[in-house]
Amino acid sequence: MPTTVLDGIATRYEVAGSGPPLLMFSPGGFDSTLESWRTVGIYRRLRMLDHLTEQYTCVTFDRRESGESGGRLERISWPHYVRQGVALLDHLGFQQAYLMGGCVGCSTVAAVAVAHPERTLGMVLYSPAGGVKYRMKQHARFLTHLAYAEEHGLAQVVALARGTLAGFSADPRVGPWASVLRRDPEFAARYAATDPARYRLLAGGTARLLFDRDTVPGPEPEDLLTLDVPALIVPGQDDSHAPSAARYLQECLPRAEFWDVPVAEQTEATAPERVLRFLGGA
Structure with missing residues (x-):
């Protein structure tokens, strides 16, 4: 897979599918690799990436300090992750893109949208990490x-x-x-x-x-409340993906759609279709 230097850090990435660009911020916490979309938890069961690549150019990558990407010894904050993602868009020549995050990737998606709303066509926030x-x-x-x-x-x-x-x-x-x-x-x-x-x-x-709050970390709520970007929020349901975290994003994002479906009912037959339907109308 190709590697490029983004914000001074070697970054491994993959581009698959065809159609409008969809930049995907991986689940997996501090092990957020591009493979996570196929191997981690619910995403493996849903085969989400397989379905999305049928209609979108899906860009996945190893977050800095994860997988085969490099890193830098510094005090890391959400803007560091934003810079990596936006630099990847620049490297690939995409002026605008849809964004999707899984788990902790949702925090970076929201942070990118706040910092660069003009480049964000819409965002999917799937099972956002957060909660006490x-x-x-x-x-x-x-x-x-x-x-x-x-x-x-x-x-x-x-x-x-x-x-x-x-x-x-x-x-x-x-x-x-x-x-x-x-x-x-x-x-x-x-x-x-x-x-x-x-x-x-x-x-x-x-x-x-x-990790400075008892809900979804990332951008400040006042920034989310003024964000004019369509969003689809899909709740999680465990200690790391508290339902309250998803509801917090629903409360803060003015143009949010909330797919109020329990995790057990989020299946390969229903979840990719719901995401694609949102992206098609965003």
């Missing part, structure tokens, strides 16, 4: 990682990450830069040599910036 338990779970992961780094040192974090295939979600000790540590020896050397106090600020600041 989601925030608590994310902060607990960072605390576990920082405790391990404090006790064993960053060089041992590198060794641990390289000795396993587990990502940050499965084993918080490896931290959010685990995939880059495995793939990039130069990055791993710089990471291991980072001042521990500085690292605590970067990692702790990332947790605070990304």
